[in-house]
Amino acid sequence: MGNVYELNARNPFLGTWRSCDGFSDVEYTVAVSEGKLIVSGIDKSDGEAAEIRNVAWSAAMLVLTFEAYWPSSGQLTKNRFTLAPKSGRANVTYSYTAQETWERT
Numbered sequence: 001m002g003n004v005y006e007l008n009a010r011n012p013f014l015g016t017w018r019s020c021d022g023f024s025d026v027e028y029t030v031a032v033s034e035g036k037l038i039v040s041g042i043d044k045s046d047g048e049a050a051e052i053r054n055v056a057w058s059a060a061m062l063v064l065t066f067e068a069y070w071p072s073s074g075q076l077t078k079n080r081f082t083l084a085p086k087s088g089r090a091n092v093t094y095s096y097t098a099q100e101t102w103e104r105t
Contacts (some may be wrong), residue, residue: 011037013064013081041068048072072098
């Protein structure tokens, strides 16, 4: 289940979002329930749901930020959504940590 954040106005990021380039199977959904903003994420390739954390919404700047933790890989992504010039699109900046297994040579 995604984090919940108080929503005071209609959010331009409501809906399901995926990468335009087709290189990612991850989708994030932003919804409202009982006046609260809810973010959830899923990897469509295997059905894994992300653990969503630290959701923040700035109505003044029209910026949505959140973290997504993927338990199977240990990857944590930090996501920042801003409006794109073209309707129905968002600019998404993300960074992530990854976990690898290394061996001594």
